Amino acid sequence: MMPTISNDRFSAKEKQLIREKAAVAKTALLQNIRKFKQHPVPVLIAGEVYGGIWLEHNQDNLFLADYHPEAAWASQQIFMDHQREDGLLPFMFPLQTKGGFFDNTPVGYWHVQSIYPFARCALDLAIRLGKGEDVLAQVYSAASRYDEWLVKFRNRKGAGLVEMYCEWDTGHDASPRVTDGGIPNGCPGREAKNMPALPLMPVLSVDLSAMLYGGRLALAELAGRLGKSNDEARWKEQAAELRDRIQTNLYDADDDFYYDRDSSGFRKYRSEHITRLFLNRVLDQKDFDRIYTRYFTNENEFWTPYPLPSMSISDPSFVSSCPKNCWGANTQALTVLRATLWMESYGRHEELRELMTRWLRAFIQYDNQFTQEIHPLTGAPIGTGTNYSPSLIMFIRSAQTLGILP
Secondary structure (H helix, E strand, O other): OOOOOOOOOOHHHHHHHHHHHHHHHHHHHOOOEEEEOOOOOOEEEEOOOOEEEEEEHHHHHHHHHOOHHHHHHHHHHHHOOOOOOOOOOOOOOEEEOOOOOHHHOOEEOOOOOOOOOOHHHHHHHHHHHHOOOOOOHHHHHHHHHHHHHHHHHHOOOOOOEEEEEEEHOOOOOOOHHHHOOOOOOHHHHHHHOOOOOOOOOOOOOHHHHHHHHHHHHHHHHHHHHOOOOOHHHHHHHHHHHHHHHHHHHHOOOOOOOEOOOEEOEOOOOHHHHHHHHHHOOOOHHHHHHHHHHHHHOOOOOOOOOOOOOOOOOOOOOOOOOOOOOOOOEEEEEHHHHHOOOOOOOOOHHHHHHHHHHHHHHOOOOOHHHHOOOOOOOOOOEOOOEEEOOOOOOHHHHHHOOOOOOO
């Protein structure tokens, strides 16, 4: 049985504090909607530290739709409007493009950095907002072309899986999983097609392949809605084939875990990349239950006092110093927010409520100003950035789910 730290209850004083903090969070979330030169309608930025919109934040807009549906959809539309001719979707747009890291770049094609499939997010949001068939057709076209790009330019080995070329491809900044062996931050020449000249390359990626799988399931659904029955069958067939390839190439039966594979074999890092198989429904219920029970109900793996750490605390590569922006240790708001999209689907309702309870407790205990990440053992905020959109959303959603907010 998983340990609890709060009996899933808050005092009357704590509940009032949560309600007050949730009101602040809602105001800050709406203030994170900004106007970009690259797009006519304001979109949701990632937060104070990240002055821009990232493709890996697309799921944020599923929650934003409750408060600002126009900005939620614009945050999908901007990626379709700037899709490259070869099919690559941008990974980000900076709010300010002059100098600094972005170096006057109005749109980034440097790497992939896609986790929750664009096809799935855009489809679900379009349906929720009552978009017409013309919009579904646009999403279908963009997502189909993106699938083609991944197959053409991230399949050098011919394994039928998506290859990782750089640290930022998966958004796992500063994680040994995506840096060991000399893997660079970004793709050479700031071009997502370019693979580094390293002996270990290419790296067959668990989470990028899972993203492609989830995208194909969404494309099948889109095709069905558009009356393209042959395409629907084709996407389902390709998704099933990809699932088999993930199982054959990336599953380690000894550990009952899925690992990336480079030229030397498995890259054995027990990181939160496994949750991206859950997010994209790659595993059936039986396989999910087995892996989840072993690793996610275990306080020595991922079920820490403040779950879910980005690396199992028992993994030898766990970065115990927990520096800022480290996906080799810290509990990340993005991981926690994405968990709301898969835990209930796999029947883990009570665990999700417990996760939300711990999230709220960490944020009120330290009067956290909505940082990107927290310490997985203490709940203390890491870094000084504030008003990170996934943290704002997760706080509000947790308070609502637990009945503290109406």
